Amino acid sequence: MSRILHRQTAAAYPVASSGDGIVIADSTGKRYIDASGGAAVSCLGHGHPRVNEAMKRQIDKLAYAHTSFFTTEVAEQLADVLVEDAPEGISHVYFVSGGSEGVEAALKMARQYFVEKGEPERRHFIARRQSYHGNTLGALAVGGNMWRRQMYAPLLMEAHHVSACFEYRFRAPAETPEAYGERLARELEAEIARLGPRTVIAFVAETVGGATAGCTPPVPGYFKRVRQICDRHGILLILDEVMCGMGRTGTLHACEQEGIAPDLMVVAKGVGGGYQPIGAVLLARKVYDAFAGGTGFFQHGHTYLGHPVACAAALAVQQVMREEKLVDAVKRQGKRLAERLVERFGNHRHVGDVRGRGLFWAIELVADRASKAPFDPALKLNGRIKQEALARGLMVYPMGGTVDGKQGDHVMLAPPFIVKDAEIDVIVERLGEAVDAAIAAAN
Numbered sequence: 001m002s003r004i005l006h007r008q009t010a011a012a013y014p015v016a017s018s019g020d021g022i023v024i025a026d027s028t029g030k031r032y033i034d035a036s037g038g039a040a041v042s043c044l045g046h047g048h049p050r051v052n053e054a055m056k057r058q059i060d061k062l063a064y065a066h067t068s069f070f071t072t073e074v075a076e077q078l079a080d081v082l083v084e085d086a087p088e089g090i091s092h093v094y095f096v097s098g099g100s101e102g103v104e105a106a107l108k109m110a111r112q113y114f115v116e117k118g119e120p121e122r123r124h125f126i127a128r129r130q131s132y133h134g135n136t137l138g139a140l141a142v143g144g145n146m147w148r149r150q151m152y153a154p155l156l157m158e159a160h161h162v163s164a165c166f167e168y169r170f171r172a173p174a175e176t177p178e179a180y181g182e183r184l185a186r187e188l189e190a191e192i193a194r195l196g197p198r199t200v201i202a203f204v205a206e207t208v209g210g211a212t213a214g215c216t217p218p219v220p221g222y223f224k225r226v227r228q229i230c231d232r233h234g235i236l237l238i239l240d241e242v243m244c245g246m247g248r249t250g251t252l253h254a255c256e257q258e259g260i261a262p263d264l265m266v267v268a269k270g271v272g273g274g275y276q277p278i279g280a281v282l283l284a285r286k287v288y289d290a291f292a293g294g295t296g297f298f299q300h301g302h303t304y305l306g307h308p309v310a311c312a313a314a315l316a317v318q319q320v321m322r323e324e325k326l327v328d329a330v331k332r333q334g335k336r337l338a339e340r341l342v343e344r345f346g347n348h349r350h351v352g353d354v355r356g357r358g359l360f361w362a363i364e365l366v367a368d369r370a371s372k373a374p375f376d377p378a379l380k381l382n383g384r385i386k387q388e389a390l391a392r393g394l395m396v397y398p399m400g401g402t403v404d405g406k407q408g409d410h411v412m413l414a415p416p417f418i419v420k421d422a423e424i425d426v427i428v429e430r431l432g433e434a435v436d437a438a439i440a441a442a443n
Contacts, residue, residue, distance in 0.1 A: 011266035019046025040414035055200035058312035077397030099242030100134025116294035146405025181222035214362030214410030246270025276310035
């Protein structure tokens with residue numbers, strides 16, 4: 001009997017025993033194609049020799065040093081690499097152990113920024129419905145994932161939510177994508193006005209929506225308008241690129257494709273590729289200068305910030321990505337994945353939308369394509385698809401509550417950047433079989 005409190009207490013989990021490239025094998029020898037990168041984490045796949053060796057070298061030198069006493073060479077090198085390729089205005093890095101922790105740090109950083117500037121009256125965060133920013137209490141509060149929020153609602157701080165940029169579900173039939181984006185921008189501006197512009201700290205958004213709604217790209221011009229609104233009111237823009245960043249959508253940072261730069265940006269999964277727990281908050285010079293010219297410190301911290309072995313792993317991952325031009329590979333293989341998904345599901349009677357960017361794609365399941373009616377949540381279709389996929393040796397990332405936190409099902413794919421043509425074909429073939437089998441069993 002397992003002594004672990006697993007995610008589901010009644011589930012019998014296979015034991016992962018080894019990983020190689022895009023495949024994980026369990027203790028029985030069964031092999032699974034990791035078509036979701038776990039949770040869009042394993043950008044280099046499993047067992048990359050250069051990353052493994054970098055971690056071993058660092059362990060031999062120094063495994064741990066607390067950041068209240070020391071910096072380390074490897075942390076400084078990683079910070080240089082991340083800032084060198086960061087969006088315009090980013091000057092410094094704050095290391096964390098993961099995405100939720102990064103969002104928590106960014107929220108605190110944003111609040112302290114205004115206190116340092118002499119604007120302590122700023123206290124509100126605005127985010128979007130159907131967003132996901134992590135499972136710690138602050139991140140959960142700004143997030144719009146209703147299922148994850150419901151249990152802990154009495155513990156959450158007040159946050160304010162506007163509509164998600166979710167074109168398939170919420171753009172009106174007669175509305176152009178640009179007009180839809182403008183409507184959303186006006187909604188944000190109205191919420192700022194309602195709260196009082198001098199009371200708002202930041203607008204928080206995933207550049208490309210991730211787990212909750214399933215790979216929802218912004219419409220053209222939306223984020224440029226958001227950036228203009230934030231600048232006009234002196235509000236910080238916090239971008240959450242934990243899932244969609246670090247090459248996943250075909251540029252190193254997803255916001256590059258929107259032509260904007262944030263004030264704070266959280267990155268994690270693709271930073272270290274799963275080899276060690278690590279993430280980072282990238283902060284603009286103006287934020288750093290407010291701290292440096294004020295109290296001189298950030299009133300926050302964790303034991304494992306800037307962990308040397310995690311930094312060594314992440315530095316190796318970033319070096320491999322650049323030397324092997326893997327962001328270019330994401331563009332190339334992302335195009336193939338998109339084509340295969342459209343071929344297999346574009347006319348599927350129960351797939352309403354195929355959407356995504358780079359190697360970050362989702363299909364949304366519907367009971368009826370014409371009306372976009374979702375399946376009955378009681379069917380738990382997303383869970384059925386996961387099990388059917390696992391039975392076929394395929395790992396995917398299904399979720400429910402796609403539409404409003406209760407209704408809707410989608411399946412996300414986020415394979416490693418090293419995925420090959422033939423492997424993409426197998427992924428889509430197995431997913432198609434899993435979807436059809438799950439729907440047949442549910443009906």
